[in-house]
Amino acid sequence: GDSVTQMEGPVTLSEEAFLTINCTYTATGYPSLFWYVQYPGEGLQLLLKATKADDKGSNKGFEATYRKETTSFHLEKGSVQVSDSAVYFCALSATNTGNQFYFGTGTSLTVIP
Amino acid sequence: GAVVSQHPSWVICKSGTSVKIECRSLDFQATTMFWYRQFPKQSLMLMATSNEGSKATYEQGVEKDKFLINHASLTLSTLTVTSAHPEDSSFYICSAIYRGTLYNSPLHFGNGTRLTVT
Numbered sequence: 001g002d003s004v005t006q007m008e009g010p011v012t013l014s015e016e017a018f019l020t021i022n023c024t025y026t027a028t029g030y031p032s033l034f035w036y037v038q039y040p041g042e043g044l045q046l047l048l049k050a051t052k053a054d055d056k057g058s059n060k061g062f063e064a065t066y067r068k069e070t071t072s073f074h075l076e077k078g079s080v081q082v083s084d085s086a087v088y089f090c091a092l093s094a095t096n097t098g099n100q101f102y103f104g105t106g107t108s109l110t111v112i113p
Numbered sequence: 114g115a116v117v118s119q120h121p122s123w124v125i126c127k128s129g130t131s132v133k134i135e136c137r138s139l140d141f142q143a144t145t146m147f148w149y150r151q152f153p154k155q156s157l158m159l160m161a162t163s164n165e166g167s168k169a170t171y172e173q174g175v176e177k178d179k180f181l182i183n184h185a186s187l188t189l190s191t192l193t194v195t196s197a198h199p200e201d202s203s204f205y206i207c208s209a210i211y212r213g214t215l216y217n218s219p220l221h222f223g224n225g226t227r228l229t230v231t
Binding site: 034036041042043044045046049089091093100101103104105106108 | 117119147154155156157159162206208218219220221222223224225227
């Protein structure tokens with residue numbers, strides 16, 4: 001079945017460090033891929049998305065490229081800020097599973113000044 | 114756009130009582146709403162999928178008689194935790210998807226409800 005595998009956390013970085021959170025997926029159809037962010041005590045917010053191979057999603061300095069050849073959708077940011085501290089979830093939605101979403105386990109990021 | 118409002122944001126109730134959580138799509142019509150449960154420092158656990166005007170589809174292991182879901186309109190779904198017990202204490206999050214959109218549309222989430230059963 002479809003699934004998402006996300007790198008284990010927690011991740012702790014110093015401010016202005018480079019961030020990579022790995023995400024790989026398994027899907028039988030042609031999935032759309034998403035990154036969501038959850039700040040403490042809140043629900044999830046869509047961070048970025050990509051709907052087909054080689055698409056690059058970007059938002060707030062974060063980027064992720066849909067790599068079909070490696071079935072990956074790694075999240076990157078060149079210079080993290082303290083305000084980026086949150087939990088990040090990778091997710092997919094496949095056309096052949098009727099709007100069903102599959103989430104990774106989440107990666108907690110803490111950015112220290 | 115695409116705002117999902119969830120109420121209450123937190124609730125404390127006594128064991129044995131019932132609690133209702135509302136999830137509203139404020140500026141779009143949602144044919145499908147999802148209810149998730151999240152334990153501390155863990156991922157989302159899908160509890161059920163709710164389609165407007167029909168019975169919810171529950172995931173394996175989720176008691177449908179304990180977690181009553183009603184999706185009476187295109188903008189409102191409710192989750193009622195019946196006869197709550199301390200082990201039901203958790204963070205519950207709803208999400209909704211646009212009516213009639215393509216499969217590559219994102220989910221839109223509410224801000225969650227922190228339920229504490231004493």
